[in-house]
Amino acid sequence: MPAFPVAAREALADTQLRRNLAHATGTIRAKRAAVVGEVAEWEELRLAGAAIKDNTLRRLDEHLLTLEAALQARGATVHWARDAREACAVVAGIARDHGVDEVVKVKSMATQEIGLNEVLAEHGVTAWETDLAELIVQLGDDLPSHILVPAIHRNRAEIREIFRREMGAAGRPAPDGLTDDPAELAGAARLHLREKFLRAKMAVSGANFAVAESGTLVVVESEGNGRMCLTLPEVLVSVVGIEKVVPTWSDLDVFLQLLPRSSTGERMNPYTSAWSGVTPGDGPQEMHVVLLDNGRTRALADEVGRQALRCIRCSACLNVCPVYERTGGHAYGSVYPGPIGAILNPLLKGVGVDEQTDSLPYASSLCGACFEACPVRIDIPEVLVHLRSQVVDAHRGGAPKPEAVAMKAASWVLSDARRLGLAERGLGVANRALTRFGRRVLPGGRRALSRLPWPGSLWTDARDLPAPPRESFRSWWRKEKR
Amino acid sequence: MTAREEILAAVRGALRDADRTEAAVPRGYRSATAPDVVELFAERVVDYRAGLTRCTTAELPGAIRAALGAARKVLVPEGFPVEIDGTAAAEAGTTAELAAFDAVVTTAALGIATTGTLVLDHGPGQGRRALSLVPDIHVCVLREDRIVPGVPQAVAALDPARPQTWISGPSATSDIELTRVEGVHGPRTLHVIVVAGPPSGRV
Numbered sequence: 294m295p296a297f298p299v300a301a302r303e304a305l306a307d308t309q310l311r312r313n314l315a316h317a318t319g320t321i322r323a324k325r326a327a328v329v330g331e332v333a334e335w336e337e338l339r340l341a342g343a344a345i346k347d348n349t350l351r352r353l354d355e356h357l358l359t360l361e362a363a364l365q366a367r368g369a370t371v372h373w374a375r376d377a378r379e380a381c382a383v384v385a386g387i388a389r390d391h392g393v394d395e396v397v398k399v400k401s402m403a404t405q406e407i408g409l410n411e412v413l414a415e416h417g418v419t420a421w422e423t424d425l426a427e428l429i430v431q432l433g434d435d436l437p438s439h440i441l442v443p444a445i446h447r448n449r450a451e452i453r454e455i456f457r458r459e460m461g462a463a464g465r466p467a468p469d470g471l472t473d474d475p476a477e478l479a480g481a482a483r484l485h486l487r488e489k490f491l492r493a494k495m496a497v498s499g500a501n502f503a504v505a506e507s508g509t510l511v512v513v514e515s516e517g518n519g520r521m522c523l524t525l526p527e528v529l530v531s532v533v534g535i536e537k538v539v540p541t542w543s544d545l546d547v548f549l550q551l552l553p554r555s556s557t558g559e560r561m562n563p564y565t566s567a568w569s570g571v572t573p574g575d576g577p578q579e580m581h582v583v584l585l586d587n588g589r590t591r592a593l594a595d596e597v598g599r600q601a602l603r604c605i606r607c608s609a610c611l612n613v614c615p616v617y618e619r620t621g622g623h624a625y626g627s628v629y630p631g632p633i634g635a636i637l638n639p640l641l642k643g644v645g646v647d648e649q650t651d652s653l654p655y656a657s658s659l660c661g662a663c664f665e666a667c668p669v670r671i672d673i674p675e676v677l678v679h680l681r682s683q684v685v686d687a688h689r690g691g692a693p694k695p696e697a698v699a700m701k702a703a704s705w706v707l708s709d710a711r712r713l714g715l716a717e718r719g720l721g722v723a724n725r726a727l728t729r730f731g732r733r734v735l736p737g738g739r740r741a742l743s744r745l746p747w748p749g750s751l752w753t754d755a756r757d758l759p760a761p762p763r764e765s766f767r768s769w770w771r772k773e774k775r
Numbered sequence: 776m777t778a779r780e781e782i783l784a785a786v787r788g789a790l791r792d793a794d795r796t797e798a799a800v801p802r803g804y805r806s807a808t809a810p811d812v813v814e815l816f817a818e819r820v821v822d823y824r825a826g827l828t829r830c831t832t833a834e835l836p837g838a839i840r841a842a843l844g845a846a847r848k849v850l851v852p853e854g855f856p857v858e859i860d861g862t863a864a865a866e867a868g869t870t871a872e873l874a875a876f877d878a879v880v881t882t883a884a885l886g887i888a889t890t891g892t893l894v895l896d897h898g899p900g901q902g903r904r905a906l907s908l909v910p911d912i913h914v915c916v917l918r919e920d921r922i923v924p925g926v927p928q929a930v931a932a933l934d935p936a937r938p939q940t941w942i943s944g945p946s947a948t949s950d951i952e953l954t955r956v957e958g959v960h961g962p963r964t965l966h967v968i969v970v971a972g973p974p975s976g977r978v
Contacts, residue, residue, distance in 0.1 A: 313952075320953045334804040344800040351795050354786040373779040425959060426950035442950055449951055475951040479959050486960065491870050507935035517908060517946040517961025524904040525870055535782065542935040546805070546927040549941075557949065560819065561890035561926075564961065565941035566904075572938050575903035586782045594789035 294626030296652035298755070301620040310446050314621050317445045318612045324558025325609060325666075332554065341547045343670040346603035349538055350593065356505040356538045357584065363508030367570020369580040377407035380585050384409060384497060384530050385416040387581055391528055393418065393495045399512060399519045400424035401499025402440065402606055403532045403585055405628040409497065420497065421463075421489050423518035425482050432459040438622030438630065440608040441556050446621050449473040460485050486518065496522035496577070500533045501605065502548060503582075506541045509569040510582070513552060513562050523566050529577035534585050536593075536602040548605060551668035556607035588641030597679040598640045603669040604633055610663035610673060616656055625653060632663035636676040644680060645687025654680035695748060717765035733757070809924040812888040816922045817969060819891025823944025824957060826966035835916065835970055839880060842914045842966040846878035852906055854899025855880060857916075866902075873905060878912035879962075884939075886922040886969075887929045891944070893917060893967065894929060896937040904940055913962040915942070918970045 294300065304310060329335055349356055361371045374380035388396060396413065398404065398420050410420040410431075422431045429444040430437050433455040437443030444452070453473040460467045465485045471477060498519070502511040510531055512519050523529060539545065553562045571580050593599055611617045611631030622630030626649050629637045635653040642650050654677050663673040688694075693701075706712045735741045740760040745753045752758065776784070809815045820827050830838040836857055843849060850867060851859055859880065867873040882900035883893040893915050895901045907913050923929050933939060946961030957963060 317953050334807055337801050337804050341800050341802065341804065344798045348797045348800070351790060351793050351797075353790070354783050357783065357786070373777070373782050375778045375781055379778060423960070424950070425948045429950070442953065444950060445953075452951055475954045476956045478951055479948055479956040483959055487874075490960070491874060504935060509935045515946070516948045516959035518959065520904065520908050520940065521960050524908065535786070542933075543930055546930040549930070550804075550926050559943075561887070561892045561941070561943040563823075563943050563945070563947050565939075567935065567939040567941075569935055569938070572897075575897060575938060576905075584782070586778075586785065590782065590785035590789050593786060596792075 294649045296648050297624055297626070297656040298652060300624035300626060301616075301656070304620040304624045309448070310621055311619060313446055313448050314618055317439075317442065318618045321442075321558055321612045325555065325612070326558075328554045328558055328560055331560070332550070338547055338551055339668055339670050342551050342605075342668055343600075343603060345539060345544050345547060346669055347600070349540055350536070350599060350602055353535065353538065353593065356540055357535060359505040359540075360503055360508060360538055361584070363504075363506060364570060364582055365508075367508045369508065369570045369582050372581060372583045374583050374585050374587070376587050380407045380532055380583050380587065381409050381412035383581075383583050384532065385413055385418065387528065387530055388413065388418045388495060389416065391495055393528075395419045395421060395489075395493065396495045396497050397421050397423050397489055397493040397522045397526065398427075398496070399498040399514070399522045400427050400443075401497070401532065402628060403499045403534050404497060405437065407532070407585070407587060409532070421486070421493075423486050423490070423522060424514075425479060425516060425518075428482055428486070429455060432456065432463060436623055437628060439611060440606055440629065440631070440633075441611075442608075446623070449475060449478065452478055456481055464488060486521075490518075490521040490525055493522075493526045495528040495530070496526040498522060498529065498531045500531050500537055501552065502539050502545060503533050503537045504540075504542050504545065504569075505538050507569050509542060509567050511545065511565065511567045513549075513565050515557070515563045517564055520564055520566055523568065524576045526577055528579045528581075530581040530583065532583045532585055534587075535589050536604075552605055552607055555605075555609040555666070555668040588643075591643060592637070592640035595640060595679075598636065598676050600671050601633070601636050601640050601673075601676060603671055604637065605669060606633075607668055608633075609666040609668060610671075613662040613666045615658060615660060615662070620656075625656065627653075632657060632673045632677075633671070636671075636673055636680060639680050639683075640676075644683045651684045651687070654678075654684060695751075714767060717767055735759070805927045807925060807927075809888045812922045812924050813919050813969065816886050816888040816891060819888065820944075820967050821891075823891050823965075825891075825944050826964065828966070828968045830968060830970060832970055832972040835968065838968050839914060839916070842968060843878055843880070843912070846912055848876045848878075850876045850879040850902070850906060850910060852879075852881055852900060852902030854901075855882065856900060867906070870905065870909070873909045876910040878914060879906050879910045880914045880916070881907050883915050883917045883921070883942075885929055885932060886917045886967075887924075887926060888922055889925045892929070893942045894933065895940045895942065896933060897940070898937070904938055907940065907942075908961055911962055912964045912966070913942075913945075914966045914968065916968045916970060918972070922969075 372383045413420045426444040439445040456467040500510040501513045617631040625634045659674045741757040828838045884896040945957045945965040948959045
């Protein structure tokens with residue numbers, strides 16, 4: 294994947310994408326604001342959510358062992374996976390042991406993160422995505438662009454084309470004369486997927502929460518595809534990030550209030566499934582849970598970044614982010630886009646490893662809207678700044694970057710009053726020269742320069758540069774004293 | 776080292792300098808109540824575009840029949856407290872057999888007023904989880920005194936050892952331009968019957 298600024302430039306040029314995104318994020322922001330406004334104790338719920346998650350993370354080893362024991366006591370098999378490769382191997386192994394060549398899947402960030410579908414395909418197992426948006430993405434051979442609504446970048450006309458073109462090759466074809474009415478499109482997906490639900494022997498899911506004390510897994514969804522996968526097949530494998538643990542069943546009363554209102558802007562999502570191991574005569578009679586690290590312990594070790602592991606994947610931060618709204622999710626080059634992706638990716642992968650990951654902490658205006666929206670109060674701007682310093686540290690040595698040279702020069706000037714005075718005298722000249730470059734007035738009346746020649750253009754391409762004052766403070770002071 | 780040992784060691788290493796004392800969790804939200812939980816529940820159920828009937832115990836059989844409409848093959852799980860004419864099956868063997876039913880009638884463990892949610896814990900009268908999922912119409916009967924004000928009261932009343940399905944309105948998606956469409960994979964029609972009457976009465 295290219296670094297964020299390169300990918301973002303491409304996305305910004307796509308006017309269809311920007312229209313789709315602006316409509317979608319605007320709609321969901323309004324819905325969320327309305328239902329959050331109904332809850333008088335919202336701020337307290339946020340504090341409770343953050344406190345429960347922090348308490349859990351501080352004793353994560355103990356809670357994981359409790360979870361493991363509770364799951365085993367209720368008939369589930371527990372697997373541990375250090376990384377994506379190991380987790381995929383566990384799932385592929387279970388598929389092989391049962392001789393299945395297809396699995397149905399509940400939408401899950403963890404299985405996307407580990408690239409499970411691709412690995413299963415290498416083992417001759419087809420993984421069918423059953424969430425409508427994931428189906429659109431899968432049939433369109435596309436990438437998800439939003440945590441909650443992965444096909445947010447597609448409009449109804451595009452979805453109709455994908456269904457008509459691709460459904461036949463994957464199973465039941467789209468009905469003749471399919472229009473772009475959302476109800477008809479959903480109906481086509483219902484028919485297409487039902488045959489897969491009814492014949493599937495094995496399902497793969499993630500989990501929104503894993504209750505340590507009772508060994509309960511919880512999946513929150515809307516369409517019923519989750520319920521289909523979680524109850525109809527004989528074998529169920531759930532891939533669960535180790536940060537999904539909550540200590541007790543009663544802790545869910547916080548998160549089942551915070552999550553639906555923050556994510557879809559509903560008082561409650563249509564379906565929530567909770568199950569503790571195997572229930573005789575009801576649902577899958579063989580259950581596996583894969584506890585996944587894949588960088589989470591690295592994030593845990595970062596004292597400032599640790600709070601990112603509170604994330605409940607609601608995507609509220611995406612929908613309020615001015616950067617996300619204009620670039621969309623693909624520019625972030627990860628299954629975790631938007632503000633949370635800008636911190637989660639570097640925390641999980643580490644900084645200084647690749648240029649793309651290192652570019653993400655800069656994919657923000659630090660406006661703070663994400664922190665305001667976050668139901669578990671992750672201070673995303675704080676972590677962004679912290680990660681920027683790590684990126685800078687990781688790139689020390691070698692040829693200095695132009696900013697570093699400029700900053701060093703500025704520091705030399707600013708550290709001495711006489712030098713500063715001389716520099717300021719030059720300002721008048723510079724100011725007259727600079728006024729030639731795309732002067733405009735910012736809201737509030739400040740003047741700004743919007744287009745500098747290279748190398749200044751590297752800065753002003755994406756930002757306005759406040760114009761220097763017409764006169765320096767020192768010269769004004771000398772004049773006024775008289 | 777096994778993956779298990781290595782992950783646990785990495786967790787402990789990451790938390791070496793962490794303060795392990797538990798921070799206090801504010802729990803004031805648990806005392807929040809709704810003024811009239813039955814009214815609020817009914818209003819929120821309708822808001823979700825589910826059907827709603829309010830009736831007495833005596834009126835219940837008629838209300839169920841009306842809610843079933845034209846449905847022919849109706850599944851009624853074992854332990855359901857009311858006899859329903861013309862239906863026999865209490866259980867379907869295979870998933871394909873289940874898919875042949877038009878409708879299912881169940882009770883629920885409880886209802887949540889502030890969210891308009893039904894919670895099934897799949898005890899008697901509710902059937903195993905698939906029963907209320909595969910048929911296209913779900914009629915759910917809930918007694919008024921089973922309605923709690925909010926999510927905290929529901930969580931406190933439920934036993935995690937039982938499988939649970941929380942249902943808020945019919946199956947729905949908003950994946951296409953965030954336009955809400957009812958009915959993707961679960962029942963496309965949900966009809967809730969709220970029964971008033973003495974707490975001792977069945978249902």
